[in-house]
Amino acid sequence: MTSSTDIELVTLDMAGTTVADDGxxxxxxxxxxxxxxxxxxxxxxxxxxxxxxxxxxxxxxxxxxxxxxxxxxxxxxxxxxxxDGLCAPLPGAEDTLRRLRAQGRTVALTTGFGRDTQDRILRALGWTGLPDLVLCPADAGGRGRPHPDMVLTAALRAKVSAMSAVAVVGDTASDVRSGINAGAGLVAGVLTGAHGAEALRAAGAAHVLPGVSGLPALLDGEG
CATH class of the missing domain: 1.10.150 (DNA polymerase; domain 1)
Structure with missing residues (x-):
């Protein structure tokens, strides 16, 4: 069984996971x-x-x-x-991205949005260049979640040693299923977006966190 401390790549969803959706x-x-x-x-x-x-x-x-x-x-x-200024990071999200990278992990942000929208969000938040990788469905052949394509593409670009060294984190059942379908070593849900704990666990999430701020501790074996 892969230890959470062995995770080399963390792929995180944007809206509802690291970015506030607020409808x-x-x-x-x-x-x-x-x-x-x-x-x-x-x-x-x-x-x-x-x-x-x-x-x-x-x-x-x-x-x-x-x-x-x-x-x-x-x-x-x-x-x-x-x-119009209605885009904001979720509490602790930026610090989480920085902490994950400080832990030596590659960080990828994935989305179901198109490239232009994703880039616009990153610019609005001042996050351009913050994650190591930024992926939308077009970067992975056009198929979005719950297909595993974006996770697999991130893993290839990050040159991970194995899919067991990949963590997938998101706020929806589709996020979770994409991680399961990719064979990720750790799949976690967060309660800051569209779906609740029951739906996330039913989709296969091994962990359900209040928000992404709890992720670095989990991956360091403290959670």
């Missing part, structure tokens, strides 16, 4: 789908963490043109919210 994702979805139904909103909540274009393909019944149009509207709406 921004739902607001952007509402702008992209003004004629949404209650069922649509429930689906959006259930699939938090997944690639946004995949979610829109489902909501538009597989119509690729409509899905792409809705995805562009979502990205534009989210970008406006970020530009």
């Amino acid at each position: 921004l994702v739902e607001r952007a979805f509402a702008a992209a789908l003004p004629e949404r139904t209650a069922a649509d909103l429930e689906y959006v909540r259930a699939t938090m963490g997944e690639s946004k274009i995949t979610v829109f393909r489902h909501l538009t019944g597989g119509d690729e043109d409509l899905a792409q149009e809705a995805n562009r509207a979502f990205e534009d709406a989210y970008a406006r919210l970020v530009d």
Whole structure:
């Protein structure tokens, strides 16, 4: 069994895990789908963490043109919210990223957003260059969570010794399942985002933390 102290790479989700969401994702979805139904909103909540274009393909019944149009509207709406100053780090998140790197671990931030939106968030937070790796679905062949592709891509780029040396952390069931599907050595959920402890554990999380600030201690064998 891999010890948490053997973790070489930590991949962390952004919105809801390291970045405060505060309903921004739902607001952007509402702008992209003004004629949404209650069922649509429930689906959006259930699939938090997944690639946004995949979610829109489902909501538009597989119509690729409509899905792409809705995805562009979502990205534009989210970008406006970020530009309006409504994007903030979760408590302790920046310190956590720095502490993980100080421990000698590679840190990767992953997201279901597109590259432009991800970069805009990083600039707004002043985090450009803070993580070692920054990945969106397009960086991993286009497939987002719960597929393992972003985790596997991060592992390849970090040149880890084995997948057992990778930790995956997120606030949604999709984040957790991506770690499980990738064969990560440690998969943890945090309670600062979309899904609660029951959903995170049901998806396979071995640990559920109040927030990412507890992660360095866990990986140092103190948690």
